[in-house]
Amino acid sequence: MAKVTFRKTIIAVHRDVGYFFAGLTVLYAISGVAVNHIEDWNPNYTVTHTERSIGDLGKIPDDGIAAEVLGRLGIKEKPKAAVRMSEKEYRIFLEDRTLHVATPSGQIIDELVSRRAGFFHVNYLHLNHAKGLWTWFADIYAVGLLILAMTGIFIITGKKGLGGRGRRLLIAGTAIPLIFLLLKT
Amino acid sequence: MKRNLILVTFVVLLVAGSALAGDSTKYGEGVTLEKAVSIDQLLASPADYVGQEVRVDGTITGVCKKRGCWMQVTDEKGNGVRIKVEDGVIVFPATSMGNTASAQGVFEGIPVAAQAKKHEGKEHEGDKHEACDSKPQGEMVYFIKGTGAVIES
Incomplete structure (x- = not known):
């Protein structure tokens, strides 16, 4: 041995x-x-901002803005939440994506958050x-x-x-x- | 064979432990206070709450996307308060935007000038749309020094 x-x-x-x-x-x-x-x-996420314009939103009440915006953008996803942030901004939260909607102008900043492949994990x-x-x-x-x-x-x-x-x-x-x-x- | 079985069991337990998370996720010490203070009330008379441990409930409307070191909780009227946590101790996921959350911690206030100096040139990437969410209340900026939170998925 x-x-x-x-x-x-x-x-x-x-x-x-x-x-x-x-x-x-x-x-x-x-x-x-x-x-x-x-x-x-x-190192964890990629964040991209895309500017969009969907035209004047007029006097649509707050509870109708999300449906109107998503309709004009052709997005069928049901939002997680929609919140009036200030007199001039309405925010719509989708999965991994937030729409910052300027009201009533209809100018939108589409913020997309994605996990950075590999690094996040x-x-x-x-x-x-x-x-x-x-x-x-x-x-x-x-x-x-x-x-x-x-x-x-x-x-x-x-x-x-x-x-x-x-x-x-x-x-x-x-x-x-x-x-x-x-x-x- | 026996050793391989032990190894496989260990890995399975590790993965299962992570996968068994429910519909809500606890961060830090979670939330222990039963009653939440309305954010509206908190911001209407902030001096009454400074130094007190409070709980707030609402929708997550902003998250630090780089370090996960803060999140903004907003009520249905659009009143928001920032939950600031110690870097690395609690990390709020950037993908929790729009989720419902309860957060707890000590309500604090710092002078606007002191906050501006602290953050001068140090805004994190991707934060530009949330940077002003903690609206100054007069000469002060109020926030919750978070000890825990529960985020619904």
Whole structure:
């Protein structure tokens, strides 16, 4: 029977944990870059505004505006809600779409909100919007990453391991966030 | 075989937990107050409510589309109040526009000038039509610092 050594054990643990979490790590990495740049773009939704004009709405009472507007636009969908926002604006809410209707002019801003394909879902997981059970799995993933980091350090021995190159890289990688914190906080 | 079964069971439980959500979704601590204050009343005499925990009911007429960090709840008369939540702690989905919601939190007011300075040049993409929904009441802008909400789907 082969002798089970410390190194063999950590290699096996690193390998199995690595395989198990590889997919999620890729997803989290993509989401990480996406949300890092939230000041420059919307990583979750695409929002488009299209201006339309359906002509003067005259003195149509509020409870008839939604039907009139949708009729003139040829939209058959039943609105989720319709609200008079101000004297000059009436809002009609459809699925993923809002019509900002200027009254009585009939000028419309058609706002379409769509989930950004792929990104919405990876951000949903990464930012833990799911809560509940996903929180537990995300905690397990965090422990997994810790295991990967700790076992990874000891996999290689010799000049490329902790005795040489590995040590220098470990110090450099740890120092960068520490220096950043010292300078910024 | 046994290990595969455990793995499959875990994944199924995870997916089922997410899929079992009902017709309404709870955000943050949800809503615990039984009685809602009418938004009309809240805005008519805001000073009476500042610092108090309140609940409002209405239609969602605006949502922060970038971070989901606020939503506007409006009553049938068009009176609206903004529910501001801590970034990332509660995230209101942009697709909830037009849904019915109840929201709860502490009613607060800040001077108009302070709010304008805070948001100078920082309006989120897609917010331009909702940016002015929290209408100043005189020298102050009032909002609810939200602790929870329930959104009907």
